[in-house]
Amino acid sequence: MLLFATILGFQFLLFEAGLRTWGTSEAAPAFQGLFTSDPAIGYRLKAGARTRFTTSEFDTEIAINNAGVRDIDDVGPKPANEKRILILGDSLVLSVQVPFQQTFSELLEERLNASRAGEPGSEPVRYRVINAGVQGYGPVEELLFFRSAVGMLQPDLVLTTLFVGNDAEEAAKSAVKLQQNRAATDLLRESAATGLRRTVRRSMVLQVLRLRVLSATERLRDLKGPPEAPLQSYAATPADRIGEGLAITRDCIGKIATEAAAGGARTAIVLMPARFQVDDADYGRLRDAVGQQGGELLRDAATERFKTSLSPLSLPMTDLLVPLRQAPPGPPLFFELNVHLTPRGHAVVADHLAQFVARVLGR
Amino acid sequence: MVFNSLHFVWFFLAVYAVYRLLPHRGQNWLLLIASYYFYAAWDWRFLGLLGASTIVDYSCGLFLERTDAPAKRRLLLGASLGFNLTLLGFFKYFNFFADSLHALLLTAGWRMDFVTLRVLLPVGISFYTFVTMSYVIDVYRREIRPTRNIVDFAVFVAYFPHLVAGPILRASRLLPQIETPRRITPEQMRDGVWLIAWGFFQKIFVADNLAPLANSVFDPGAAPTGVNVLLGIYAFAFQIYGDFAGYSNIARGTSKLMGIELLENFRFPYLVRSPQEFWRHWHISLSTWLRDYLYIPLGGNRGGSVRMQRNLFLTMLLGGLWHGAAWTFVLWGAYHGILLVLYRAASRMRTFRSWTSGPHALAQVTSWAVMFHLTCYGWLIFRARSVGQITSMTSTVVRNFAPGTLDVGLVVPLALYVTPLLLVHAIEAYADDLLVVPKLSTGVRYSIYAATFYLTMLFGNFGGSDFIYFQF
Numbered sequence: 001m002l003l004f005a006t007i008l009g010f011q012f013l014l015f016e017a018g019l020r021t022w023g024t025s026e027a028a029p030a031f032q033g034l035f036t037s038d039p040a041i042g043y044r045l046k047a048g049a050r051t052r053f054t055t056s057e058f059d060t061e062i063a064i065n066n067a068g069v070r071d072i073d074d075v076g077p078k079p080a081n082e083k084r085i086l087i088l089g090d091s092l093v094l095s096v097q098v099p100f101q102q103t104f105s106e107l108l109e110e111r112l113n114a115s116r117a118g119e120p121g122s123e124p125v126r127y128r129v130i131n132a133g134v135q136g137y138g139p140v141e142e143l144l145f146f147r148s149a150v151g152m153l154q155p156d157l158v159l160t161t162l163f164v165g166n167d168a169e170e171a172a173k174s175a176v177k178l179q180q181n182r183a184a185t186d187l188l189r190e191s192a193a194t195g196l197r198r199t200v201r202r203s204m205v206l207q208v209l210r211l212r213v214l215s216a217t218e219r220l221r222d223l224k225g226p227p228e229a230p231l232q233s234y235a236a237t238p239a240d241r242i243g244e245g246l247a248i249t250r251d252c253i254g255k256i257a258t259e260a261a262a263g264g265a266r267t268a269i270v271l272m273p274a275r276f277q278v279d280d281a282d283y284g285r286l287r288d289a290v291g292q293q294g295g296e297l298l299r300d301a302a303t304e305r306f307k308t309s310l311s312p313l314s315l316p317m318t319d320l321l322v323p324l325r326q327a328p329p330g331p332p333l334f335f336e337l338n339v340h341l342t343p344r345g346h347a348v349v350a351d352h353l354a355q356f357v358a359r360v361l362g363r
Numbered sequence: 364m365v366f367n368s369l370h371f372v373w374f375f376l377a378v379y380a381v382y383r384l385l386p387h388r389g390q391n392w393l394l395l396i397a398s399y400y401f402y403a404a405w406d407w408r409f410l411g412l413l414g415a416s417t418i419v420d421y422s423c424g425l426f427l428e429r430t431d432a433p434a435k436r437r438l439l440l441g442a443s444l445g446f447n448l449t450l451l452g453f454f455k456y457f458n459f460f461a462d463s464l465h466a467l468l469l470t471a472g473w474r475m476d477f478v479t480l481r482v483l484l485p486v487g488i489s490f491y492t493f494v495t496m497s498y499v500i501d502v503y504r505r506e507i508r509p510t511r512n513i514v515d516f517a518v519f520v521a522y523f524p525h526l527v528a529g530p531i532l533r534a535s536r537l538l539p540q541i542e543t544p545r546r547i548t549p550e551q552m553r554d555g556v557w558l559i560a561w562g563f564f565q566k567i568f569v570a571d572n573l574a575p576l577a578n579s580v581f582d583p584g585a586a587p588t589g590v591n592v593l594l595g596i597y598a599f600a601f602q603i604y605g606d607f608a609g610y611s612n613i614a615r616g617t618s619k620l621m622g623i624e625l626l627e628n629f630r631f632p633y634l635v636r637s638p639q640e641f642w643r644h645w646h647i648s649l650s651t652w653l654r655d656y657l658y659i660p661l662g663g664n665r666g667g668s669v670r671m672q673r674n675l676f677l678t679m680l681l682g683g684l685w686h687g688a689a690w691t692f693v694l695w696g697a698y699h700g701i702l703l704v705l706y707r708a709a710s711r712m713r714t715f716r717s718w719t720s721g722p723h724a725l726a727q728v729t730s731w732a733v734m735f736h737l738t739c740y741g742w743l744i745f746r747a748r749s750v751g752q753i754t755s756m757t758s759t760v761v762r763n764f765a766p767g768t769l770d771v772g773l774v775v776p777l778a779l780y781v782t783p784l785l786l787v788h789a790i791e792a793y794a795d796d797l798l799v800v801p802k803l804s805t806g807v808r809y810s811i812y813a814a815t816f817y818l819t820m821l822f823g824n825f826g827g828s829d830f831i832y833f834q835f
Contacts, residue, residue: 007809008816015817208821215825216369 012205019204031096032202034064035135040177041144044068045134057335058097067152069132070094070103078154085112085129085357086153086265088142088256089161090170092272093133095346097335102343105131107350112357133161138170139252140177146256150263157360158260158267159353160253164302165274165339168233168245175248231286233302235295246309254313268360269313270353271306273321275334316360323352366613367566374401375617382621387544391518394541394621398521402487405527409485412450413521419446420495421516424502424509436503443499447492454485459688487527489685493652495520498534500656507535515541522623524614528607530628530648537623545622557801557812558616564815565609565784567823572780573602574824576773581746589764592756594773596739599746601781604632607646631792633738636730637719638702641738653682672707676700686745691753695744702737783818787811 031053036046049064066074078084087093087105095103109129130153132145142160200206232238257267276282277299290297303321310317324333324345333345341349365371378397382390403410423443427436498519501507510516518541525532580587580595587595611628618625632645642650661674676697683696709715719730747753791799800811 003805004809004813007806008813011810011813011817015821019821205817205821212820212825 016203016205019208032207034062038148040148041137041141042177043136044145044148045070053096055337057337060096060099062096063100067130067149069130069149069153070100071131072100075130075153079126081123082126082128083156083361084154085109085127085157085159086132086146086150086155087129087159087161087270088137088146089133089270089272090137090163090167091133091135092163092340093131093161094135095131095133095340096135097338097340098343098346102346103131104341104346104349104353105129105133107346108353108357111350111354115354115358130155138167138174139249140171140174143252143256144177147259150259154263155260155265157357158256158265159270159357160256160267161270161272162249162253162306163272163274164306165231165233165272167249168242168302168305170245171248171252172241172245175244178248178252230293230295231290231297233305234297234299235290235301236298238301238305242305246305249306250309250313253310253315257313257315266316266360268316268318268356269310270356271303271317271319271321273303273319273324275339277303277321278324278333316356318352318356320349320352323348366610367563370404374404379620383547390545390621391514391541394518394522395514398518398523398526401523402521402526405486409488412454412485412488413491416447416450416491416495417513417517417520419443420499420520421510421513423499424516425511427499427502428509440499440503444496447496451488451492454488455688463690490528490531491520491526493531493649494525497531497652497656501534507538510534510538510542512542522618524618524623525625528610528614530611530614530626531652532626532648536626540623547620547622551619551622551624553801554798555616555619557798558612558619560616560812560815560819561787561800562609562612562614562616564819564823565605565612567609567825568819569605569780569784570602570609571606571824572822573598573605573777576777577602577746579773581748581752583748583752587759587770588768589760589762590766590768591770591773592760593739593764594770594777596743596746597781598773598777600633600739600742601777601784603742603745604629605784627797630797631788633735634731634788634792636727636734638699638706638734638737641734642699642703649682649685653678653685657681672704675703675707679703690750691744691747694750694753695741698741698744702741783814 030051034045034049034051035043036049038044045064045068047064047066047068049062051062053060053062062070063072065071069075085108093105095105100106106129109127112127112129132149132153134141134145137145139160139162146158200210232242235242253267253269260267276286283297283299287297287299300321303319307317307319327333327344327348331344332342333348334340335342374397378393382393385393399410399413402413420443423439427439430436430439498507498509502509510519515538519532519534519538522532522537522541577595577599579585580592581599608629611625615625615627626648628647630644630647632641635641635644658674658678661677662670663674664671677700679700680693680696683692683694683699686692686695710719718726721727743756744753747756787800790803791797796802800808802808803811
């Protein structure tokens with residue numbers, strides 16, 4: 001038994017070394033090195049981290065600045081003539097799939113600064129758009145991140161980007177993080193779980209094994225009863241947690257808006273659609289897949305649910321589904337293997353947001 | 364229910380836990396219920412066919428024992444064969460023959476309105492009809508005595524490890540193991556666990572990872588150059604081997620754990636040096652079935668060279684058709700028939716014989732390489748979607764080989780997925796023992812176990828497909 005354990009350990013090291021050298025997934029330590037643990041949020045981007053992320057679809061350099069957001073330049077004290085736009089969101093905002101210069105946040109900054117040329121006034125305003133997207137964040141984490149970073153980032157406008165595909169689910173899942181005075185045992189359990197997660201994240205072999213176990217336990221859950229149809233946010237009759245998630249999202253965005261207003265900043269909402277809402281072929285496939293599992297997929301239900309749920313906040317809101325759907329025929333707007341925006345998709349979004357921001361700022 | 368599913372894992376663990384607690388008769392009842400559940404997990408509507416086939420052939424066996432009158436015995440045999448072949452013909456070949464006749468009439472200018480039936484293919488029908496037919500033929504030939512216990516017979520037909528994709532078992536081998544109490548030895552446990560692990564490795568790591576490589580070349584929209592077509596065919600050759608041999612190993616392994624030994628179905632088929640050898644090493648249970656119940660009744664080697672060649676060709680042609688209701692399978696069978704006929708003819712020449720079976724290293728390597736590529740060409744015919752695709756891919760290899768266009772994206776994964784398989788293969792072939800790994804020295808054995816675990820878990824394709832042979 002000891003010999004077997006030794007051989008198992010030795011081969012573990014061999015496979016770990018091999019995967020570290022040649023592996024290119026998000027489980028790769030190089031990619032996971034972009035993140036660090038955070039007692040309130042769970043994890044965040046690590047200030048000063050840099051990596052190169054390569055897959056079969058893209059090859060990008062990723063740099064995290066001193067404020068823990070994706071940017072080549074650090075964030076310092078705000079100059080008098082600078083207006084800062086903080087974009088909160090998840091991986092669709094972070095956009096590790098494209099070079100920094102091609103992200104919609106950077107393109108938005110370019111467009112805003114280009115359009116201000118010739119504006120009357122003593123000193124021209126300079127816009128700085130801050131990409132504060134973090135992989136895996138939902139509305140709860142965005143609120144917590146905003147609270148931790150607002151002092152340093154000093155935004156004039158906060159754009160909360162909600163991915164309608166899963167943000168209601170994410171919010172319902174993370175609601176516990178908002179509880180004040182959590183029990184010591186809960187915190188201990190969470191910290192142990194975070195510690196274990198971090199250990200697993202450091203090893204590519206353990207990461208893959210973890211995914212195998214997760215997938216098996218998912219299927220075990222399916223055996224207990226009829227499996228729930230996927231994409232509940234779009235279901236004709238969604239699970240109760242979707243309604244709860246929408247309420248938590250509204251609460252989080254409301255708090256961001258209130259706290260931003262206290263610092264003199266405005267808040268607006270940006271709704272990001274899922275790829276199948278734009279891509280007909282993708283929609284057909286998913287509709288059939290959901291149908292086979294006894295569900296019914298309503299293509300724009302999630303977008304409509306977010307609009308309805310957030311309307312009582314009376315915040316400016318824009319839906320990116322409109323420009324993405326109206327984009328003229330051309331190269332794809334989303335990558336094929338992952339559901340994130342291509343450089344063209346980013347450009348379309350930036351064009352639309354430039355007009356939206358101008359309206360919100362009353363330019 | 365597929366072997367590579369969580370459903371099967373739970374099913375087998377539950378069945379096995381109870382199996383070990385029961386006495387012999389209870390075990391047989393459990394195997395019968397479990398096997399019918401296993402089959403019903405595919406489609407319960409076809410349980411009736413399985414049951415009907417069991418009752419008809421069980422009854423024929425008993426009646427055959429009770430009568431010595433040759434005419435009556437022939438009638439009983441004919442009834443059994445007629446029943447099984449009608450089942451097979453209707454469910455497997457009805458659409459094929461109807462569509463082919465329709466196409467033929469159209470080419471002759473006759474447009475006929477057919478009453479079309481879209482007949483569903485019951486899983487495993489080719490396997491269990493062959494199993495029951497061999498039983499009745501063996502009883503007819505008085506090679507075995509029929510069983511009187513219908514539960515034992517029903518287990519023999521429906522035994523879940525071999526039910527849907529073989530090996531095609533003979534009553535002479537399996538029935539005695541069902542009829543008598545079984546003792547499970549520690550060696551059977553050890554070998555069984557290894558066969559299951561190795562079978563999963565062959566399916567999940569080798570076959571399911573090679574499938575996308577082969578698909579990328581065989582996809583109708585693909586336009587690969589000759590060298591990449593060749594790589595795609597190599598990928599398919601190892602995919603189908605990993606898939607089918609993997610299934611057979613899992614079947615043998617699970618059966619060993621229950622104290623029942625199944626036939627070896629594959630024995631280094633890509634290391635052989637002649638078409639004759641290939642069929643002694645590939646899908647052994649089918650090729651021996653075809654030999655004993657088709658080739659020999661057709662006349663076998665008797666009646667002169669021409670008749671023997673005809674018998675060989677017809678056997679392979681029907682063997683091809685057994686694989687599936689499509690002209691490409693018929694062509695594949697014909698191709699192997701021609702290879703066997705030509706090989707037999709050439710074997711009469713002493714120089715050819717000494718070249719293909721002699722000890723000279725160069726001769727061994729060249730005859731192996733030629734046979735491997737002939738086998739691969741057979742896989743091109745087998746995998747192609749149409750006769751047109753066979754000709755266009757053949758033409759690409761011949762006319763546009765373009766070695767400079769070798770796709771690294773094909774060759775590197777192909778090498779990565781096949782090399783571990785070949786390494787273990789080499790050890791097994793050197794020892795001429797498919798179960799040599801559990802007998803190796805502790806360190807080597809553990810290293811192979813650990814590598815099999817890591818390779819399967821880290822790089823296996825767990826979203827893979829059903830086993831290819833289920834469709835046959």
